[in-house]
Amino acid sequence: MATPQAREEALLTVRKVTLRFGGLTSLSEVDLSLYRGEIRSVIGPNGAGKTSLFNCLTGVYTPQEGTIEFITADGTPTQLVSGPPRRRRSRKPHVVNRAGIARTFQNIRLFAALSAFENVKIAAETRQRTGPIGAMLRLPHARANERRSDARTRELLDFVGLRQVADELASSLPYGVQRRLEIARALATDPALLLLDEPAAGTNPTEKRQLEGLIRRINTDLGVTVLLIEHDMKLVMSVADRVTVLNFGRVIAEGRPEEVQRDPVVVEAYLGSTEEKP
Amino acid sequence: MTVGELPLAVRRPRRIDPRWLRLGGWLVLGALLCVMTSTEEGTPSDHWLVVRTALGSTKLIGWLLAGAIVWALLEVWRARGLGTVVSGRTAGVRGRWHEITGGRRAHWLFLGIAAVAAIVIPQFLSEFYQRVLVDQVAVFVLLAVGLNVVVGWAGLLDLGYVAFFAIGAYTAGYFTRALPVKPPFHLNPFVILPVAVVVCLVAGLLLGAPTLRLRGDYLAIVTLGFHEIVQLFLVNKNNWTGGNQGAFGIPHFSINIFGIHYQWTLASLPYWYLFIAMLAVLVFLFDRLEHSKVGRSWTAIREDEVAAAANGVPTVKYKLMAFAIGASTSGLSGVLYASRIGYINPASFPVVLSITVLSYVIFGGMGSLVGVIVGAALLTFLPAVFQEQNIVRQEDIPMWIGAILVVMMIFRSQGLIPSRRRRRELGLAAQGVSDADAMSETPEGRA
């Protein structure tokens, strides 16, 4: 099992994040430190606030309290949420993405009417500087960018093993393949941190094994830090360096997979609910 | 409601056979068409003139009979399950057809044929139809091609599109000294083209920036309001715009450089060539735009705004870009129009005209350049023919446009010649996958 290299270097620091919807508290004083290069898994029963956490990180929701700090590629710490209490703002989702955080969605959100290739390409070219004029006149830099994103797209489709379905419509692909395509699309934005929201949901055992390998390769070959929400405990136990457990919007445990698995608080949380047990 | 307290017998009213209901519907539709096709119009002293004459004439019988026949045919069709049989039989053919017409090569072939036809055919038309071609077809095809960027590609609903057309036209009026308010210098219409493009670009950005951050459907109402404000401004700001009279004597285009001297005149054909040259340039540029990063980003936003933003697409920026490109195309057409006609007034740019142009885009097939061109050409040329033949009153054209929009949306929302992507999107949306416009919630929600 890969031990986290450079253990001390935090990539993402979440401090006391609280998120409320009207009277409902979805996250309450959540702390989370993510180290560069690790694979971290967030587990917890349904409704524990896992996806809400992702949405706070990516600027979909603005938490009412707490801070989120991310170290961008050039080493500068960036606050993802800022502002005084009543007028707090999250960074816009596309800004978060450009800072180096990419994500997938629990209920796959591909561009359904586009091909697999186009899906990845759109993400691969978002940071290029081609504007409308360059595109209309096909200026040299626009063409060079186009070639670069084509090459990058092919590379990533190869990486996730989808080269042969490049021209198929995203919506026509089987579920497990769509999951991998969504990961490829997220990787195309060159993230330092990849957030995977239940990538194994709805996949069969073979696909799960492939996914396990893929997550490891993303981590080791591409050097991307991974934050993984997953219900499949086998996958979590085998792939994660460390596990954080959420329940009712609070962090109730954190540690190495085998430690967490034995933690009585965690067992209680899972047995207390009717969800699958760890 | 007190349904629960009623006795059982009453709770279940005898249902009328849906077939008879459908017959009723067709008969009503026949009567409606009978009234709609009447060439008369009600008057304040006799509000029921049209209804009385139309429904009292023998024409009504014909329309009712037609309605009944359509109904009967459809019932037979339905009963025999002919619909599925026919669609099964023709699936292959239709597939081939889509393959042929949807391909890039067909696209260019079509444009080539259209270009040749556009150059040759007008030579043989009468002066009346040449004028229709320039003043109606060419102007509105240009407008539609620009609106297609906004509606078809970015999936935004712009109901103030013609306001930018007016701004372009008045810009031309201003710089050619036709307006009461005089410019510091006088410009040739050709030089005004880029100026108007910039003016409308800026106006589009100013209007779009605050509104495009919000839900997409608010844009529709804000642009509608914007058009109304522009109208009020043109009408009321007499000392600048000339009020209701507008501006006269806007000069024609002329070329006067590099030893080439050419002066456009009242004759229609030279203008026609100027317009289609402009159109060719636009189509060429927009086609490239569609198949570039920009076009793909628009598609991404249309299909799933949240996913697009999460993958680094700055959604507001791209929507604004589409909006501004549309606005400047509209402004460009405005200059051409003003110079061609020679006079402009607020009545040339009514609010309904924005909706009319929208209907051309929808009818042809939003998102498809070929479709939009064909749609706009058909819907401008045919009414002119009908009017010339005294079949339809000019005032009734908006009514028909409205009817076409509704019927088109119900039965063929992808339009006459749809773009491939659009057709797929609408198909997928019907199955509950994906989306096909940029009207859902913005990606950043608030907790």
Next chain:
Amino acid sequence: MCLTQHFWQFLVPGITLGSLYALIAIGYTLVYGVLQLINFAHSEVFMTGGFAGLFITQALVTAGLTPHGADSVLYTVTGLVGGAVFGAVVAFLLERVAYRPLRRRNAPRLVYLITAIGASLFLSNLAGKLFGRDRTNIPELYANDVVFTLFGAQVRVQQLVIIGTALAMMLLLDTVVNRSKLGAGIRAVAQDAQTASLMGVNINRVISQTFVIGGLLGGAAGFLFGSYLNVHYQMGFLPGIKAFAAAVLGGIGNIRGAMLGGLLLGIVESVSQSCMSSQWIDVVAFVVLILVLMFRPTGILGQRLGRAA
């Protein structure tokens, strides 16, 4: 300050106009609440009410004679009910013929909006063709005397009739939506259509009912507006947009918000007449709309039909 100078003169007309905006705005807000659709054709429901009221009262009143006493009341009520009923019929047909097929296909919102605009264009111009394109006055149904003066401003019978009727209808609607089973259905669908249908709410019926309620109020407003000014095939356009602005101002989807927004907009619009020439009045509503959208897109009372309806 120009605002205070003629404030009272403009206040009562403002409230009159505002209560009409409020009635129309409720139609927008109800439909937006359950379908998330700007029903552009609602302005034509309003116009229908105007024409229905016109034809009914023309048939009732002998030309040139202003009725009085019980006749006045009877004719006014008949015109009002007629306008409301025809408005409701058009709204119902609109939903049945134009929107329901789209809903079955799960059409994107752009398609809905275009249909709505098409229907609006069609209906207004059909009316223009059928009934002529000139402005027509609804015959006088009562002597429009000055009832009392308020800080030097005259208040007339007609203004009181309009304000009173509008307020009564709004109170009734508020009770219906909050107290009745019908209202519960509407609120349920507005909150979460899918869950509502799982709980046994017949969504199609609720949507039809919503259109009918909106149509009743819109049609009645059309009659009142027609008797206040005149009837015209395009009479719906501007009040329609303004009422929508009012709905957004109050918080789209929120019924009380629409009432409040309508009244506010009417007053602001009317009072600002003392600051600018009346040709520019129509700009006020749009400026208000754009300002609200920029600074408080959820409106004064906030969105959601379900919660605070």
